[in-house]
Amino acid sequence: MRTALFAIALASLPAFAQAAEPQSDDRFQIEKSGDNYIRLDRKTGTMSTCTLSGADLDCRASADERAALQAEIDRLSGEVERLKAGTPETASGASISKDGKELTLKLPSEAEIKQVVAFFEDMLQRMVNAVKDLANGNA
Template sequence: MRRAFLMFVPLIAGLVAGPTLAAETQRYQMEKTDKGYVRMDTQTGEMSICEERDSQLVCKLAADERSALQDELGRVQSELKALDERIVKLENSLTAQLESKLPTEEEFQKSMGYMERFFRSFMGIVKDMEKEEQAPQTAPVPNKT
């Protein structure tokens, strides 16, 4: 049973890989020219010039596509450099803003003094209210006229 299973696995892998490989071979279309071949990528439309060297097919991007690729590469590199510079500026300005907005030790102590006085006053009010609630309630004295 195990041997039959082990023989079945490569068969399934071949069946699954078959359509994928067939789809990949259909991606490029080759046309013979006087100097070699022209290969067209049917998905992107890119054209490559191919020639035989030492029994191998060697393909290069067409000249106009090569220059377009180099232009795009230059543009992306410039954009990356500009983004790097922007990140550095933002990080530096954010650090400077945070440092400039922090209070000094004196300002901090002054604020803490205000808070302490506020809480002491508040707690005094709470204690007064508790005393009023704990005071014995006397019945109202009737008016004697």
């Protein structure tokens, strides 16, 4: 049964694979500006200042982009602090008390887990049988 599960999972991988977006050669526009270069990302509109070091082009975020990134970092830091303040931690992580109410995490029993696994095994077996019937022309 596990071999059949593995075979089905392996056979279904190409169906779930998504093609990566091809990288366009004209995404960036580079213009010389004095001793430096300005790089424009045509997809996002961001600009970077670049310097030529040897054969490499070393690009740094522009001041506007840096300010936007810092604003996002500050916003996320504030959100992390807010979330930390609102979530009491426990040693076990299984139950917490908030506003006088005890919240507990109830894990499924072994019997419930076996029931779910049996359901999925049955469903998978039916699917395998349906595929075999289609392959044999017994629709």
